[in-house]
Amino acid sequence: MKTNQVIEVALKAGETLLTGGAEIYRVEDTVIRICESYNVDAECFVLPTGIFITVIDNEGNPVSFVRRIRKRTVNLEKVEKINSFSRSLQNNPVSYQEAMTGLNSIIGLEGYSxxxxxxxxxxxxxxxxxxxxxxxxxxxxxxxxxxxxxxxxxxxxxxxxxxxxxxxxxxxxxxxxxxxxxxxxxxxxxxxxxxxxxxxxxxxxxxxxxxxxxxxxxxxxxxxxxxxxxxxxxxxxxxxxxxxxxxxxxx
Incomplete structure (x- = not known):
């Protein structure tokens, strides 16, 4: 998986956690965990209103990514599933398409009626x-x-x-x-x-x-x-x- 694809997966997972009511340390840990699963050296800093990630590209230059969070709710089911998703990537790193499909299925959960x-x-x-x-x-x-x-x-x-x-x-x-x-x-x-x-x-x-x-x-x-x-x-x-x-x- 390319570096920008890894970051996209990590950002999307982190955004889902943060909008679902997860703690800051959990979001940072998940983002770093996903990056490490694909051997991407990254630093992550999270606030309740945004996620900041800096990685080193193939040429050794630092590249930063930002994801603005505007709405936060409470969805602990999604938080738990994203946790399990990030840990599964450590044992079995999947392709970009599979990772995004898994994330989208979690994000698309309708929850209770x-x-x-x-x-x-x-x-x-x-x-x-x-x-x-x-x-x-x-x-x-x-x-x-x-x-x-x-x-x-x-x-x-x-x-x-x-x-x-x-x-x-x-x-x-x-x-x-x-x-x-x-x-x-x-x-x-x-x-x-x-x-x-x-x-x-x-x-x-x-x-x-x-x-x-x-x-x-x-x-x-x-x-x-x-x-x-x-x-x-x-x-x-x-x-x-x-x-x-x-x-x-x-x-």
């Missing part, structure tokens, strides 16, 4: 409402609100609006729907419903990845992810606060 995602988005708040010692009615209200929030968030995501706005709107929707639930059923606890409902929006993966990056010495990436987590939590909190400040006046 939309209906199942909606169901889980409701079950999670339901479980947390019960965990917080809520009543069955409060858990059911959280279930419905969780589904609606996930639907709204997905629809906003498809429009391409920046992430913090979608979290702000989702937080506001959680507050408004919780207030409506209390208006219809005054015996329920407003704050227990809200807390259970917004659980699905909290940046747990970003915080976990930030801590792991810090432990591996990637301080810049760790601070980036922590800042991102703070902004997401703030966007959700501000949305809920605005909804409550208006809604509580007419309960």
């Amino acid at each position: 939309y209906a199942l995602k909606l169901l889980v988005a409701g079950i999670t708040p339901f479980a947390y409402a019960m965990l917080f010692r809520g009543t069955l009615a409060e858990a059911c209200a959280s279930f419905v609100i969780g589904i609606v929030i996930y639907f709204i968030k997905e629809e906003i995501t498809r429009t391409g609006i920046f992430e913090f706005f979608e979290n702000f709107i989702s937080g506001m929707a959680a507050g408004i729907l919780s207030v409506l639930a209390i208006k219809l059923f005054p015996f329920m606890d407003l704050y227990r419903i809200i807390i259970a409902s917004i659980i699905i929006m909290l940046p747990g993966l970003a915080i976990t990845s930030a801590i792991k990056d810090a432990l591996y010495g990637d301080i810049v990436s760790s601070m980036f992810r922590l800042t991102e987590a703070v902004f997401i939590a703030a966007a959700v909190g501000v949305g809920v606060a605005i909804a409550l400040s208006v809604g509580l006046r007419w309960i």
Whole structure:
């Protein structure tokens, strides 16, 4: 395999990992692992918004490659499969066509159905409402609100609006729907419903990845992810606060 083809495979694998929510050290390790599988001497530096690779060409000159990352989601299935893919190349380096076919099959994974995602988005708040010692009615209200929030968030995501706005709107929707639930059923606890409902929006993966990056010495990436987590939590909190400040006046 030619050097530029090796780099293309490595960049594509790294991009899939990074957009799937993988830690920085994992992306760097995978990119280097793929390059070493084809005896390509490479250095890799990864940030949450980009991948930078420098290799030595056949004439001994350094050549740099950059891949900009603009959108990050959570898809741990793809992360696991890319991990397995990179390790399999160490034992059995395949041709460029085979490698790209394998990568494209992983990238093309559809994952779980939309209906199942909606169901889980409701079950999670339901479980947390019960965990917080809520009543069955409060858990059911959280279930419905969780589904609606996930639907709204997905629809906003498809429009391409920046992430913090979608979290702000989702937080506001959680507050408004919780207030409506209390208006219809005054015996329920407003704050227990809200807390259970917004659980699905909290940046747990970003915080976990930030801590792991810090432990591996990637301080810049760790601070980036922590800042991102703070902004997401703030966007959700501000949305809920605005909804409550208006809604509580007419309960």
